[in-house]
Amino acid sequence: MDCFVYHAPELTPDLSVKPEGDVPVDCAIVVDVLRATTTIATALTSRAEAIQAFADLDRLKAAGEAWDANLRILSGERGGDKVAGFDLGNSPLDYTPGRVEGKRIFMSTTNGTRALQRVQYAPVLLTAALVNVDAVVKSVVEHQFNSLWIVNSGWQGDYSLEDTVCSGAILHQLQSAGVDVTAGNDEAIAAIALYKTWSDDLLELLRQASHGQRLLRLHKDSDLEYCAALSTLDIVPYQSDLGVLVA
Ligand code: 3SL
Numbered sequence: 265m266d267c268f269v270y271h272a273p274e275l276t277p278d279l280s281v282k283p284e285g286d287v288p289v290d291c292a293i294v295v296d297v298l299r300a301t302t303t304i305a306t307a308l309t310s311r312a313e314a315i316q317a318f319a320d321l322d323r324l325k326a327a328g329e330a331w332d333a334n335l336r337i338l339s340g341e342r343g344g345d346k347v348a349g350f351d352l353g354n355s356p357l358d359y360t361p362g363r364v365e366g367k368r369i370f371m372s373t374t375n376g377t378r379a380l381q382r383v384q385y386a387p388v389l390l391t392a393a394l395v396n397v398d399a400v401v402k403s404v405v406e407h408q409f410n411s412l413w414i415v416n417s418g419w420q421g422d423y424s425l426e427d428t429v430c431s432g433a434i435l436h437q438l439q440s441a442g443v444d445v446t447a448g449n450d451e452a453i454a455a456i457a458l459y460k461t462w463s464d465d466l467l468e469l470l471r472q473a474s475h476g477q478r479l480l481r482l483h484k485d486s487d488l489e490y491c492a493a494l495s496t497l498d499i500v501p502y503q504s505d506l507g508v509l510v511a
Contacts, residue, residue: 265438266411268448269431269455272418273375273382282385290409292386293400293434295393296417297426298475299354300341300376301501302393302491307359307369308511309499312337315369315509317377321347328370337364339371344482347372355487356395375417380507383415389503394430394466398495401437411448414455425458425473426491429466432459433494467492 268289270276277288295301304315313335318324321340328338338350346353352363354373371377383389388407392400392414404412414434416427432455439445439456447453462469470476470492479487501509 265409265443266446266448267414267435267438267452268412269414269416269428269435269451271416271423271428271451272421273379273415274421276379276382276413276415279383279385280381287385287387289386289411289413291388291390291404291407291411292383292413292415293390293392294376294379294383294415294417295391295427295430296373296376296379297393297430297491298470298473298479299356299487299491300371300373300417301391302395303354303356303359304371304391304501304509305393305396305497305499306356307364308501308509309497310359310361310364311366312359312364313366313368314504315371315501317380317507317509318370318372319378319381321372324370324372331368331370335367337367337369339369341373343374344478344484355484356490357486375419379415379417383413384503384506386413391501391509392430392434394433394492394494395490395497396495396499397430397433397437399498399500401434401441403500404438405441405443419475424475426470426476428455429458429462429469431455432457433463436460466494
């Protein structure tokens with residue numbers, strides 16, 4: 265399987281609009297360890313009906329307000345904080361069954377939802393974080409794709425350590441499962457090396473990462489601990505309709 269890692273949505277070939285000819289990839293996996301894809305995996309594990317992702321807050325509000333008020337949650341994050349007037353921010357720990365079961369979550373985050381939009385026309389679109397690496401790898405192995413893009417959300421167009429280590433974990437576990445992983449770019453080789461270096465102390469890596477530091481300044485220590493745990497959730501979020509993720 266040809267595997268490519270991209271460090272940010274802006275560095276990823278554009279599949280935000282429907283391509284005219286053949287789509288250049290079989291499956292795209294969007295990663296935002298801190299914290300969007302960890303929150304998505306958690307919310308779906310808590311039996312949210314679906315996550316509907318928006319890059320733009322005004323579009324989110326319009327779609328959310330058209331939904332039954334008892335069956336919706338408006339989830340907005342900018343700069344690590346909850347957006348004023350929204351029900352929830354982006355802490356995965358807030359997405360408990362008591363709050364989200366049966367509800368549609370209208371979500372917008374600084375980078376993660378932009379990454380989803382960037383590859384929304386991939387034939388198969390999954391999301392992964394450290395918390396659901398094993399489940400996602402199992403699903404990729406079963407589908408026997410020929411090509412895979414791992415799209416890191418990064419931070420405002422730039423590299424992020426935590427997303428890269430998760431990309432490396434996915435590729436490393438694919439290799440361990442016997443998949444013939446061919447690195448399509450140098451980023452894929454570097455991601456595997458980063459994961460091998462840090463696999464025994466992922467929490468420390470998250471603490472050293474610039475976005476980890478930003479969240480620690482906002483007193484989100486427990487979020488970091490939760491996001492650093494490897495394969496604690498057995499869930500594979502996938503896009504069922506444009507912008508809509510289900511379990
Ligand atoms: O960038 C994003 O999409 C967010 O996950 C950032 S934060 O962790 O919620 O601050």
